[in-house]
Amino acid sequence: xxxxxxxxxxxxxxxxxxxxxxxxxxxxxxxxxxxxxxxxxxxxxxxxxxxxxxxxxxxxxxxxxxxxxxxxxxxxxxxxxxxxxxxxxxxxxxxxxxxxxxxxxxxxxxxxxxxxxxxxxxxxxxxxxxxxxxxxxxxxxxxxxxxxxxxxxxxxxxxxxxxxxxxxxxxxxxxxxxxxxxxxxxxxxxxxxxxxxxxxxxxxxxxxxxxxxxxxxxxxxxxxxxxxxxxxxxxxxxxxxxxxxxxxxxxxxxxxxxxxxxxxxxxxxxxxxxxxxxxxxxxxxxxxxxxxxxxxxxxxxxxxxxxxxx
Amino acid sequence: xxxxxxxxxxxxxxxxxxxxxxxxxxxxxxxxxxxxxxxxxxxxxxxxxxxxxxxxxxxxxxxxxx
Numbered sequence: 001x002x003x004x005x006x007x008x009x010x011x012x013x014x015x016x017x018x019x020x021x022x023x024x025x026x027x028x029x030x031x032x033x034x035x036x037x038x039x040x041x042x043x044x045x046x047x048x049x050x051x052x053x054x055x056x057x058x059x060x061x062x063x064x065x066x067x068x069x070x071x072x073x074x075x076x077x078x079x080x081x082x083x084x085x086x087x088x089x090x091x092x093x094x095x096x097x098x099x100x101x102x103x104x105x106x107x108x109x110x111x112x113x114x115x116x117x118x119x120x121x122x123x124x125x126x127x128x129x130x131x132x133x134x135x136x137x138x139x140x141x142x143x144x145x146x147x148x149x150x151x152x153x154x155x156x157x158x159x160x161x162x163x164x165x166x167x168x169x170x171x172x173x174x175x176x177x178x179x180x181x182x183x184x185x186x187x188x189x190x191x192x193x194x195x196x197x198x199x200x201x202x203x204x205x206x207x208x209x210x211x212x213x214x215x216x217x218x219x220x221x222x223x224x225x226x227x228x229x230x231x232x233x234x235x236x237x238x239x240x241x242x243x244x245x246x247x248x249x250x251x252x253x254x255x256x257x258x259x260x261x262x263x264x265x266x267x268x269x270x271x272x273x274x275x276x277x278x279x280x281x282x283x284x285x286x287x288x289x290x291x292x293x294x295x296x297x298x299x300x301x302x303x304x305x306x307x308x309x310x
Numbered sequence: 311x312x313x314x315x316x317x318x319x320x321x322x323x324x325x326x327x328x329x330x331x332x333x334x335x336x337x338x339x340x341x342x343x344x345x346x347x348x349x350x351x352x353x354x355x356x357x358x359x360x361x362x363x364x365x366x367x368x369x370x371x372x373x374x375x376x
Contacts, residue, residue, distance in 0.1 A: 001354045011352040015342075020354070057372055160371070207345055207370040211352055221317045225373035234371050238342040 059156030082117020
């Protein structure tokens with residue numbers, strides 16, 4: 001295998017591009033793809049302060065690293081989710097990454113600062129853990145951006161994430177979700193702008209970026225996500241990708257180009273009439289926001305003892 | 311060769327020589343879903359692996375849906 005750019009020995013193939021790359025040109029290709037996404041969707045302006053939602057996994061650390069490499073003023077924010085050793089370990093990776101580089105990492109803990117954790121919330125609400133986890137993350141990232149004066153929240157969602165979410169939303173024709181599935185969500189009613197700079201990079205590429213850039217990340221999978229529907233969608237899409245490279249890219253970017261606009265009204269209808277939460281002041285469609293309701297239901301419960309589901 | 315697998319972490323012994331792609335096929339793994347790593351370096355799909363090597367097959371799929 002030879003590098004597409006320099007014809008030197010390649011270390012990785014990117015089949016959807018029908019290309020192979022050496023280390024240096026692969027890292028450059030990743031940065032170029034992020035630049036292209038930022039420009040194409042108007043994600044960031046050079047002077048803006050960016051808060052990167054960091055988990056300690058490959059995507060968020062790659063996102064943070066690339067944004068800094070591109071010259072953005074980007075700091076990190078990590079949430080202790082209370083998912084046993086997995087959360088402790090993933091937070092350790094985030095801290096080490098920031099400390100080694102002297103970068104600012106803000107932290108909060110669900111258990112210490114809000115009185116519950118993800119396993120407890122799942123038990124108290126009788127819903128899947130990913131539901132409470134996602135709700136908490138979205139709320140706390142928004143709140144942290146407002147509190148610390150960041151213009152934008154950047155997340156590490158990659159092409160595989162977006163294609164899998166799209167796949168699930170299409171399977172169930174969740175038209176409100178389809179209307180909201182954009183690489184940029186504009187700032188509105190107290191929510192900061194949210195951007196996904198990695199949408200042009202596949203999951204295998206973000207992992208390879210970390211290995212080649214010397215970024216240590218948590219490889220272990222979240223024990224609460226094991227066997228979830230989202231992973232099943234990713235596996236299904238990768239089975240298609242194996243036979244037909246480029247399918248995930250065409251599926252997602254074809255949706256953005258040709259179909260997403262048709263669902264905007266469904267999403268807009270749901271997001272009208274936002275008011276301030278009576279408890280925390282966050283924007284909400286009701287009197288109390290979903291996060292504060294979660295705190296009420298899950299707060300005060302003793303932590304759930306985790307059993308390894310892997 | 312020694313092959314380290316993740317999630318859950320375990321080790322296999324596989325006889326070489328064998329190419330990376332052939333190894334992944336033998337283990338019924340999708341090449342779109344993994345990286346093959348030796349030390350801090352990626353091993354490309356057409357590389358031949360021999361008995362003396364220790365490699366890691368690292369999954370790249372992560373599952374949070376938030």
